[in-house]
Amino acid sequence: MSAENIELMKQMDLKEKLISSFLAFENQVDVDVDSKVHDVRSKAFSNFEQQGFPTKRDEEWKYTNLSSLLKSNYNIFSKGEASLTYKDVKQYFINETDCYNLVFIDGKFNAFLSNTTHDGLDVCVMSAALTKPKYEEAINTYFNKLAKENNSLSDLNTAFSAEGAYVNIPKNTVVPKPIQILNFSTGSEQEILIQPRNLVIVGENAHVQIIERHQSLTGNNTLTNAVTEIFVNKRGIVDFYKMQNDVETASLIDGTFVSQQKDSVASVHTFSFGGKLTRNNLEFYQNGEHCVSHMNGISILDGKQHVDNHTLVQHKAPNCESHEMYKGIYDEKSTGVFNGKVIVEQAAQKINAYQQNNNIIVGDKASVNSKPQLEIFADDVxxxxxxxxxxxxxSALFYMQQRGIPKKEAKALLMYAFSNDALKDVKIPELKTRINAIIAEKLDVNIGFDL
Amino acid sequence: MKYTEDDLKKELETQEYEYGFYTELESDTFPKGLNEAIVRAISKKKNEPEWMTEWRLDAFRIWEQMEEPEWANVQYEKPDFQAISYYSAPKKADPNKSLDDVDPELLEMYKKLGISVDEQKKLQGVAVDIVVDSVSVATTFKKTLAEKGIIFMPISEAIQEHPELVKKYMGTVVPKTDNFYAALNSAVFTDGSFCYIPKGVKCPMELSTYFRINEGGTGQFERTLLIADESSYVSYLEGCTAPARDENQLHAAVVELIALDDAEIKYSTVQNWFPGDKNGTGGVFNFVTKRGICETNAKISWTQVETGSAVTWKYPSCILKGNNSVGEFYSIAVTNNFQQADTGTKMIHLGKNTKSTIISKGISAGKSQNSYRGLVQINSRAENARNFSQCDSLLMGDQCGAHTFPYIEAKNTTAQIEHEATTSKIGEDQLFYCNQRGIDTEKAIALIVNGFSKDVLNKLPMEFAVEAQKLLEISLEGSVG
Incomplete structure (x- = not known):
């Protein structure tokens, strides 16, 4: 048997395990077999069953190998017994500012640590949204409309979708404080696979800021396969911040899909500092005129970390803009992957699309694979x-050393200045401070970056 | 009356492929189909030694196991490899005779091509090897070159006369197993050019090969092997044409360049295969594997002007093996009507202080699709590697597409890579500026396109640059809708 086949066999194990547990899962979440959600799940499940996990032979996964992740014996059903006190996880909250909090522990909602609302807007959980008749209309309109038929991993998430954040902002509402979504995995179960599923609906003229974080509290391997769907209606504004500063046993596969209507503005910021393997699939679909999309990312990696940022912007309507900026600093044996795809359809004339990817390799064994891709079918762009x-x-380093700044600090300053471009759009000051502190820690210096 | 863009567009659509004539030549063509017997027959026809026959058969067996690649951004009906004749030779021409003995009809054909052999010989001092339907029919200037010790001859002769060189180098840069079309070529190639520049020799003239597919229902499979020994220099030109036919013809060539220490090779191509008519029928499928290897301090420079072919699938590459070696790639790819091009380059940096430059200009008009696909790979031992890439696309008309697929892989901290790409159309302000100064739209477009392609055109040898500029005009003007 060839090495590849053996590899395949091992992957089969997790795949088979997932297949055999699907029925049990459906029973567990107690879903009505006549409901549309059931149909969506079953369809997604059969897609996953057919396709399985992606391998390096898939063009989209050329530089990211999942096979080592799939070897772990993951627990698919969390018992949800673990309890955490606020003290244990306090450091992961952005405390300085008042927030709506949605806290999930091992994939289960924790009401005690959370702060939800139904007052004028819905900040609650998917388990309720998927089962209660009150939300049926919204779920039928939006659920899995973007993530469908996308890739086998988002199908897998859809098939097992049960819990996550449900955010529905009605029209003309400006949400007064940011919404924090925190996913913790505890050490109470051995190795765990969690699949959070988030749905964000931003109504006309509405505005919302969301901070998302996945955090493992254990030395056991954890794998998170998250999917977030974001719908921005006419003139809506959404800022989404992804904090990825997990421990080195935690891996994350994240799919974020954004659909934009006329005159809307959507920004997604991805800050990757931690984690073993992180794969971000970020997709924007511009369905109306005058949409603006921003994608910013900073990756600062060391050790054997691997971060893969795959982005896609599909320009379907004329007079839109997209701005993309990803910065990466790679130390030790880390690997960075960037694949940015911009598709301009024929109808989408007068498009401005900018994409920038800058990388610095610091470590001897570090590597970078970058593939900026443009597919353009319209001429006036x-x-x-x-x-x-x-x-x-x-020479810049020398200049600073000459003026009494030690080499390490000088390097850190340069690296900070390098990544700062991608930080300037962060609109929550407390978050910016937090990120600056993480960068300082990551670069191993004790200076405040208030440039 | 005012000459409008629409007039120009109409004029262009009706403009015929000027090289689309077919010369009635009595030719010796093999029955269609491909099997071991055909491979043996080709080898026998060429009177090849046993090792060559075995090499071909080995390649054929490898090819049988391979699948046709589908990853390129092109759509076409796959050729039926059993419906192609793998050997077609003009009967009267005998490659061993001097130019005077060449079939007058053939010479007439070259005159039509505008590459009159006599003329070239007298005026431009270019040594030409002409390949019609896979067989080399005329090599000029052989004697002058021989004095310098330069070997320039059809590869079939080289197999007979210099087997040690062919055996040593053939398949070292593009192995038989490399890809589907390279394997096919290795099995059935019928001729091509062979060139060897000895140590320290600077080739005194441009070497040139002209390819032409004449016979219908045949494929052209030529193989070029160019070896520049230590400290030598050569500039090599390649041109291609084919008659206009409403069926698709297959061209699957392999070009191998070997630049030994301190050598320099400049390889220029003006590719003008029949692109198919304005409805997208017919045209040549151009599936070519071109690759060069650079030893220490060596330099390989590829320049290409791609205006023809219905489907192009071509990635001239450099393996920068030696320290301080340099690879360059300059390309203009023009597509119009239903043409599809997926072209680019690969720069593999293995040695220290290696440098590569990529300048790619894509121009798409009509309903064509033009893709740039490139790879820049810096291996972990390639200290101080440097790459600069620039790919610009110009779109004319709202039915065409321009795509870029650059792959950048860096495994060394000292690597410096810059890549930039832009896509735009001809600016209305630029046109307005020209119009304002009394330059009509047609001329203004020609001017702007020429300026856009200047970086690449400048790299072409003189006589080619003129031809290329003319080709650009034919392929492009008035495509602005």
Whole structure:
């Protein structure tokens, strides 16, 4: 048997395990077999059954190998027994500012730590939204409309979708405080696979800020396969911040899909500092004129960390813009992957699409794979991408050392300045401070970056 | 009356492929189909030694196991490999005779092509090897070159006369197992050019090969092997045409370049295969594998102007094996009507202080699709590797597409890579500026396109640059809708 076949066999194990537990799962979540949600799940499940996990032979997964992750013996059903006190997890909250909090522990909602609302807007949980008749209309309109037929991993998430954040902002509402979504995995179960499913609906003229974080509290391997669908209606504004600073046994596969209507503005910021393997699939679909999409990302990695950012912007309507900026600093044996795809359909004339990917390799064994991709079918467009891989400017370092700044601090300052471009759009000051602190820690210096 | 863009567009659509003539030549064509017997027959026809026959058969067996690649961003009906004749030779021409003995009809054909052999010989001092339907029919200037020790001859002769060189180098850069079309070519190639520049020799003239597919229902499979020994220099030109036919013809060539220490090779191509008519029928499928290897301090420079072919699938590449070696790639790919091009390059940096430059200009008009696909790979031992890539696309008309698929892989901290790409159309302000100064739209477009392609055109040898510029005009003007 070839090495590849053996690999395949091992993957089969997790796949088979998932297949055999699907029935049990459906019983457990107690879903009405006549409901549309059941149909969606079953269809997604059969898609996953057919396709299985992606391998390196798939073009989209050329640089990211999942096979080592799939070897672990994951517990698919969390018992949800673990309890955490606020003290245990306090450090992961952005405390400085008042927030709506949605806390999930091992995939189960924890009401004690959370702070939900139904007053004028819905900040609650998917388990309620998927089962209660009150939400049926919204679920039928929005649930799995973006993630469908996308890839086998989002299908897998759909098939096992039970819990996550449900955020519905009615029209003309400006949400006064940010919404925090925190997913914890505890050490009470051995190795765990959790699949959170979030749905965000932003009504006309509404505005919302969301912070999402996945955090493992254990040394056991954890794998998170998350899917978030975001719908932004006319003139809606959404800011989504992804904090990825997990422990080195935690891996994350994240799919975030954004659908935009006329005149809407959507921004997704991805900050990857931690975790063993992180794969971000970020997709924007611009369905109306004058949409603006922002994608910013900072990755600062060391050890054997692997971060893969796959982005897609599909321009379907004219007069839209997309701005994309990903910065990466790679130390030790870390690997960075960037694949940015911009598709401009024929109808989408007068598009401005900018894409930038800058990387610095610091470690001897670090590597970067970058694939900025443009597919353009309309002629009256301005599209460009730039990609660089390089080192810190020696003369700038020398200049600072000459003026009494130690080399380490000088390097850190340069790296901070390098990544700062992607930070300037962060609109929550407390979050910015937090990220600056993480960057300082990551670069191993004790300076405040209030440039 | 005012000459409008629409007039120009109409004029262009009706403009015929000027090389689309077919010369009635009595030719010796094999029955259609491919099997071991055909491979043996080709080898026998060429009177090849046993090792060559075995090499071909080995390649054929590998090919049988392979699948046709589908990853390229092109759509076409796959050729039926059993419906192609794998050997077609103009009967009267005998490659061993001098130019004077060449079939007058053939010479007439070259005159039509505008590459009159006599003329070239006298005026431009270019040594030409002409390949019609896979067989080399005329090699000029052989004697002058021989004085310098330069070997320039059809590869079939080289197999007979210099087997040690062919045996040593053939398949070292593009192995038989490399890809589907390279394997096919290895099994059935019938001719091509062979060139060897000895140590320290600077080739005094441009070497040139002209390819032409003449016979219908045949495929052209030529193989070029170019070896530049230590400290030598050569500039090599390649041109291609084919008659206009409403069926698709297959061209699957392999080009191998070997630049030994301190050598420099400049390889230029003007590809003008029949692109199919304005409805997208007919045209040549151009599936070519071109690759060069650079030893220490060596340099390989690829320049290509792609205006023809219904489907192009071509990635001239450089393996920068030696320290301080340099790879360059300059390309203009123009597509119009229903043409599809998926072209680009690969720069594999293995040695220290290696440098590569990629300048790719894509121009798409009509309903065509133009893709750039490139790979820049810096291996872990390639200290101080440097790459600069620039791919620009110009779109004319709202029915065409331009795509870029650059792959960048860096495994060394000292690597410096820059990549930039832009896609836009001809600016209305630029056109307006020209119009304002009394330059009509047609001229203005030609001017802008020329400026857009200048970086690449400048890299072409003189006589080619003129031809290329003319080709650009034919392929493009008035495509603005």
């Amino acid at each position: 301005k599209c460009s991408h730039g990609c660089t891989i390089g080192q810190l400017d020696e």
